[in-house]
C-alpha cells in the first residue's frame with residue numbers, strides 16, 4: 582500500500598512581512614513607553630531592534646506577539662491587520678514564534694516534549710516527527726529523550742530555537758536570545774542561530790542592546806531610544822551615517838567637543854571641521870571616533886601628551902592631553918604604531934571619522 586504523503590519535511594516557513602504602523606503604548610496614563618513607532622521586517626529578513634535598557638524593545642516585541650496590546654496604532658502580518666483599534670488576533674493564531682532570554686524550557690519535560698509543546702494542532706505522531714525534524718535542524722536530535730538540565734546553556738538555547746521554529750512560524754521574535762550565554766559561547770551560538778534562521782527563511786526580529794550583536798546578526802537595524810525610532814537601516818548606514826549624536830555614540834565610542842558654527846565650520850581643540858547643512862550660529866557637537874587619530878612621535882597636526890596607555894592586544898587605548906581640551910581625549914591605535922617610551926606625540930585627525938551634529942538637549 583502506498584504510504585500517505587507526509588508533510589513537507591524541509592522545515593521551511595513562508596516568510597511574512599511584519600509591520601508596525603504608528604504604534605504608541607503607555608502602561609500608565611502618565612508615562613508613555615512607545616511613541617508613534619513605524620517600521621517593518623521584510624520577508625526573510627533578520628531585523629534587530631537595538632537600544633539601551635528601557636527604550637521599549639521588549640514592549641514592541643510583546644505587542645507583535647499579542648502578549649501586550651498597544652494603546653494606539655496597528656500591527657500587520659503581510660496585508661492582514663492582526664492588532665489594531667478594532668482587531669486583535671490572539672497570539673496562537675498569529676503564526677509567530679517566540680524565543681526568550683532565559684530559554685523558558687520546561688525542566689520536567691524531555692527535550693522532545695519541550696519542542697513538541699507548541700505543536701498542538703498536529704496528531705501525536707505528526708507532532709513527534711515535526712519536533713524531531715526541528716531538533717535535527719539545530720543538531721540536537723540525539724538529546725531528544727534527555728532533560729534540559731543535562732544540556733549546556735548554548736544547547737538549551739538551540740532547543741528553545743527548535744521549539745520556536747517547529748510550528749514553522751512566519752515570523753520569529755527573539756528577545757535578547759544570547760544574553761544568558763557566556764561570551765565564548767555567544768559567538769558560536771549566534772552564528773549557528775543565524776544559519777538556522779537563513780535556512781528556515783523565517784522573518785526574524787531580534788532584540789538586543791548590543792550594537793555589535795546587531796551588526797553581526799541584522800540585515801537591518803532599528804535603533805530605539807526612549808520609545809522612539811531613531812534610525813532604521815543597514816549596519817553600514819547606521820555606523821557611517823548616524824542620524825544623531827546618540828546613534829553615533831551607540832555604534833562606536835566617541836570623544837565629543839561642543840562649538841558654534843561660524844562660516845560653515847566649527848572650531849574645536851582638534852581643528853576646524855565643516856558643518857554641512859548647519860546654519861551659522863547653530864550650537865554643534867563634533868564627535869571624533871576613537872579610531873580618528875593617526876599618531877606619530879615626529880610630527881602631525883596637533884601636539885598631545887600621553888596620560889595613560891593600555892595594551893589591548895591588537896590595539897592600544899590611549900588617553901591624551903591636548904591643548905585647549907578640558908578633559909583627556911581617548912584614542913585607539915594599532916599596537917606598535919608608537920615606540921614604547923614616547924610621551925610627547927603628534928596627532929593627525931582622519932576626517933572620515935569625524936561627525937558633526939546639531940547640538941540637542943539630549944546631547945548636552
Ligand SMILES: Nc1ncnc2c1ncn2[C@@H]1O[C@H](COP(=O)(O)OP(=O)(O)OP(=O)(O)O)[C@@H](O)[C@H]1O
Pocket residue numbers: 608614632633634635636637638639640641790
Ligand atoms: N508591564 C509593565 N508595566 C509598567 N511598565 C512597564 C512594563 N513593561 C515595561 N515597562 C516600562 O516600559 C519601558 C520600556 O521597557 P522595555 O522592557 O520595553 O524596554 P527594553 O528596551 O526592552 O529594555 P531592556 O533592555 O532593559 O529589557 C521601561 O521604562 C519599563 O519600565
